[in-house]
Amino acid sequence: MSKERFAPRSRLFAAFLAMVAPMILGFQALQAQAAPPAKQAAPQTPSMTTQHIAGGLYLVKGGSGANTAFYVGEKGVIAIDAKMTADAAKQMLAEITKVTTLPVIMILITHSDGDHINGLTGFPEGLDIISSEGAKKEMIEAFKSENFAGHRRYLPTKTFKDPFTILPPMPDGNSALIMMYHFGPAHTSGDAVIVFTDEKTAFVGDLVFIGRDPLIHRQKGGTVFGYLDTLKKLIDLKDVETYLSGHADPQTKADLRALLTTLEEKAAKVKAMVAEGKTLDEVKAAFGLQPAAGSQPSRWPSFVENIYLELAGKKK
Numbered sequence: 001m002s003k004e005r006f007a008p009r010s011r012l013f014a015a016f017l018a019m020v021a022p023m024i025l026g027f028q029a030l031q032a033q034a035a036p037p038a039k040q041a042a043p044q045t046p047s048m049t050t051q052h053i054a055g056g057l058y059l060v061k062g063g064s065g066a067n068t069a070f071y072v073g074e075k076g077v078i079a080i081d082a083k084m085t086a087d088a089a090k091q092m093l094a095e096i097t098k099v100t101t102l103p104v105i106m107i108l109i110t111h112s113d114g115d116h117i118n119g120l121t122g123f124p125e126g127l128d129i130i131s132s133e134g135a136k137k138e139m140i141e142a143f144k145s146e147n148f149a150g151h152r153r154y155l156p157t158k159t160f161k162d163p164f165t166i167l168p169p170m171p172d173g174n175s176a177l178i179m180m181y182h183f184g185p186a187h188t189s190g191d192a193v194i195v196f197t198d199e200k201t202a203f204v205g206d207l208v209f210i211g212r213d214p215l216i217h218r219q220k221g222g223t224v225f226g227y228l229d230t231l232k233k234l235i236d237l238k239d240v241e242t243y244l245s246g247h248a249d250p251q252t253k254a255d256l257r258a259l260l261t262t263l264e265e266k267a268a269k270v271k272a273m274v275a276e277g278k279t280l281d282e283v284k285a286a287f288g289l290q291p292a293a294g295s296q297p298s299r300w301p302s303f304v305e306n307i308y309l310e311l312a313g314k315k316k
């Protein structure tokens, strides 16, 4: 929030803050100086924690890789995504044993990015692994590298294209449905949305980022406009109230609506600029996306850049 927007009375408070803030900050600086050097070391991967979401569903945060989840049924556990390293996957298995002694019997994969699947080798071999067709194709491609020879034993055993139903191992299989959906190319060519109907919760992998724009992996067949379409379909999911993301805290439908509005506004602005014949550099400048002199360019093109590239590509 900018200072210009403060009401007059708040201005006094702002002036007061301006006076005391340096004192508080100075005090914190002193505290930081007094702290042992170890505390100033580079930030470490946050340790793994498990959060109960609802019913049989738990969210696992921290450790190496994206957030994962697991669902405890009557006869076994279903894991959702697999962390980034075998060690992190084993830590996730240890988190599961804090909740249940039942074995993991199945892994559901949201998409093929390494921070979601490279930990597969930390799981026992021979489990059912389910992904979309697109994700399996991308995994086969990724595992061609000799570094991933061990991962080839963890390719999906079952794939789906149309909405796919899983009956978790419950005594009355009808009561607790898990549905997997693929709404078309978005973040990648093969994103899966996993809906836990009793828990009114969807695990959406990388289809929702908060605090930064979504990543679109065009090299894996991802598309900005497919992404926006998928986001609408996530919002339209009946009875889903909570959305679990690979890289954010649980979100509500209202959060997703706000996200969609922001991204649609960006898309509309880029569209108008493309129609005016603006160049990519001009578009980036309008969004303040030009990297500062001497700084490293980001590893992935921004959402705005991807919008431009898609629109420019479509014009031909």
Ligand SMILES: [Zn+2]
Pocket (backbone or CB within 6 Å): 111, 113, 187, 206
């Ligand atoms: Zn991803």
